[in-house]
Amino acid sequence: MKLIAGGVVKGGTSLDYKTGSWRDQMPVIRPELCNHCGRCEMVCPDSAVHYVKDVYVIDVDYCKGCGLCAYECHSEAIEMVKEEK
Numbered sequence: 297m298k299l300i301a302g303g304v305v306k307g308g309t310s311l312d313y314k315t316g317s318w319r320d321q322m323p324v325i326r327p328e329l330c331n332h333c334g335r336c337e338m339v340c341p342d343s344a345v346h347y348v349k350d351v352y353v354i355d356v357d358y359c360k361g362c363g364l365c366a367y368e369c370h371s372e373a374i375e376m377v378k379e380e381k
């Protein structure tokens with residue numbers, strides 16, 4: 297997409313940019329420790345956390361491995377693990 301100074305970008309464009317390839321670490325959710333507070337879903341800058349069938353799951357196409365979800369999880373239900381590429 298060509299950007300023009302002062303231009304307005306249409307909404308929904310982040311779906312076009314899969315940020316998962318940036319990642320060198322991956323959040324792993326341990327459902328047995330999760331209290332379903334929803335904090336991880338709220339803080340994820342890429343909206344990569346989703347609530348599906350009573351559990352929180354990570355969309356690997358968009359998770360860039362920033363670790364914010366793990367940092368904000370007060371139940372220590374999310375662990376960041378090194379990802380081999």
Ligand code: SF4
Nearest residue numbers: 330331333334336369
């Ligand atoms: S922040 Fe932690 S406890 Fe809260 S929903 Fe996410 S994984 Fe579960």
Ligand code: SF4
Nearest residue numbers: 340359360362363365
């Ligand atoms: S590591 Fe960052 S981008 Fe990935 S799910 Fe957690 S908050 Fe979102």
